[in-house]
Amino acid sequence: LSKPQAIMDRARVIFANSGVSLNELGQRMGYEGDTARKSAWQFLNKTVDPRLSMLQRFADALNVSLVDLVK
Numbered sequence: 001l002s003k004p005q006a007i008m009d010r011a012r013v014i015f016a017n018s019g020v021s022l023n024e025l026g027q028r029m030g031y032e033g034d035t036a037r038k039s040a041w042q043f044l045n046k047t048v049d050p051r052l053s054m055l056q057r058f059a060d061a062l063n064v065s066l067v068d069l070v071k
Contacts, residue, residue, distance in 0.1 A: 004049045007070050011058055012044055014069070018062050028061030
């Protein structure tokens with residue numbers, strides 16, 4: 001498994017290439033209303049040591065494999 005920083009770097013690249021907005025990512029990750037965009041931004045930019053459950057939500061939201069995200 002990669003170090004948390006490498007995983008988050010990979011998550012940011014996947015998001016940047018996804019064409020999905022921060023608001024849409026947040027909604028897909030299960031956040032609603034005004035919190036969707038902020039929560040997605042915080043996940044991508046402030047998370048240092050992500051929980052596996054959050055990585056799974058991110059992977060599901062962008063239809064990528066959790067294994068590819070953490071390898």
